[in-house]
Structures are given as C-alpha cells and as structure tokens.
Amino acid sequence: MRTITVTEPGGPENLAVADAARPTAGPGQIVIRVVAAGVNRADLLQRQGHYPPPPGTSEVIGLEVSGTVDQVGADVTGWTVGDACAAILAGGGYAEYVLVPAGQVIAPPRGVDLVSVAGLVEVAATVVSNFDHVHLSAGETVLVHGGAGGIGTFALQYARALGARVLTTAGSAEKLALCRELGADVAIDYHDDWPAAVRDATGGRGADVILDVMGAKYLEANVASLATDGRLVVIGLQGGRKGTLDLNLLLTRRATVTATSLRGRPVEQKAAICAAVAERVWPLVESGEIRLAPETRFPLEAVAEAHRRLESGENTGKVILTL
C-alpha cells in the first residue's frame, strides 16, 4: 500500500510516498481503507521529531481518517466490510489502509461528504472530551482561542449548541468574520488587548471556561480572564510549555487550570469519547446546527504542500489529504 514516511526529522520536504505492507486486523481491531486523512498541528511536530508516537503505535503520521471498513477482526461486532466509517488514531492515518482498535471507529454522520468527515472526527473528539472535562454548561460564558482554526470552528459552534455564550479570538478580519458567521457572540482580534475585550464583554466578570491552544504565552492572561469558579483547559502549546501561574488569583477565584491530550488516552477512554461524538455531535451536524469548517484538500502525494499550508498559519478550518 502507499503510505507517507518521514525520511529524516525536519521540514515538509522530508515527507515522501513509500510502499508498506498492508495491515491485518487482529481481535478487537478493524482495518480501514482510507478515503481521506485529516492533517493536524501534532503531525507537524511529529514530522520534526518532537512528538513521537506512543509505544506500540504506527510510526506513520496521521491522527484521523474516514473511509470504508476493509477487514473486521475476530470478536468485533456491528461492522461489515464496505461500511463507511471514520476513526481517531494514535498514528498511521497517512496511508491507504490503517489498523484501528474497533472502539475508535464510528459511523459517519448522515448526509456529510465522507472526505469532510476526516476533518471532523479528531476536533469533535477533542472538543467534546474537553468541554466534558471542565463541565461547560448552558448559560456559561466560554472563551475559545483561535476560533477560525480546525479546533476553533467546531468548538465555538458546539459551545453554542450547548447553550453557552461564546467569546472567541482570531488573527484577521476575515477570520473574525467567519467566527461571527459560525455563531460567536463576540469575536476579538488577538493582536489587540484581548483580555480587556473579554473583561468588557463580560461586565468585568470573566469567562467561566477558556479553551486554550496557546499554552505558556497566554497562561497569565487566561487565568486573569477567568470568572470565579472558572476553568482553563489548555490543549495546545503553540505559545510554549512553561509559564507563570499566579496561585493567588486561582485561590481567590477558586479557579482550575487543567490540560489534556487525546492521543495518549487509553483505548477505552477513546472509545467512550467516540461514542459521545456519535451520540451528541452527529445529530447536530446532521441537522445543520453545526456546519462543516472550510477545508483545503490536497492529494496524498502533495502532503508536503499540505503541511506547508497548515504551518503557514494562513489556513482557515481544516486541511485534508485525499486518497
């Protein structure tokens, strides 16, 4: 089968098409014939050698795919060869076939192009698990950083669907307009004084929940932007790993700072998250309440271009590889 390898850690030019043996489904596993693979920021880090796959996982990059069931392992029920499906992966997505624990495979939402689903499943799983983790509930105010990105376009719509008031940040007029179009109540240019804008938009109260993709760079400002009993959940480290935490602010506000990663979770947790996505997110997608993010598609052979596109910061929504 065709797959993508990294010739040596480094730039996008080090991504190459290669031949590999097709996987075989063992007990509890499914092999998917891949139609499309989502491209994620973690893939860029893995290519550079900074984000190795968890032990026992494929060395091939790729955290999400859509496709059809190719093989069903012993004791797996509910799937037939040829069924349309999507999956979150610990790795292996940039290939014609990928081996996945059956619990991480879900049927796609009805009425959605199967290629687009490859760009939806990882963001949905990430956002649902994190909003659950910090108990985002109706009537609360959430701040979603990077509202026009892959995570952000989904997160702000899902937060709205949960009944939250949504504040978001983005880096250009065009991206801010998209955030508003997708339902953000307040969209703030992050080049401006966004903490002041959050204070203004909340009458000085702050946000109940912040979903953050910047890490260290925003830690102090995020904590200062939390309401009493507020929760900051960090899922991205684009602004670095080590920051300063004002514990006095945390204790006076009874606030929480937490961080999670989907990739390293045990299979059982990923299976529960996938089930939650199918049960709670797909109906919202099927009814049109959650719209697909804009997407930029590249054929598998143009993977280097796809990585350059995501790395440039110019992309809006998702980057997807098609096979």
Ligand SMILES: NC(=O)c1ccc[n+]([C@@H]2O[C@H](COP(=O)([O-])OP(=O)(O)OC[C@H]3O[C@@H](n4cnc5c(N)ncnc54)[C@H](OP(=O)(O)O)[C@@H]3O)[C@@H](O)[C@H]2O)c1
């Ligand atoms: N922990 C997990 O399980 C998990 C899972 C999936 C993704 N992630 C992480 O989540 C992050 C976002 O992923 P993605 O797929 O959405 O990537 P993406 O599509 O490339 O989006 C990156 C986002 O970061 C925003 N951004 C850049 N600089 C910013 C700043 N100074 N202030 C606020 N926002 C800024 C961008 O905004 P503009 O486009 O407006 O500039 C864009 O929305 C990545 O770090 C990724 O690794 C984590």
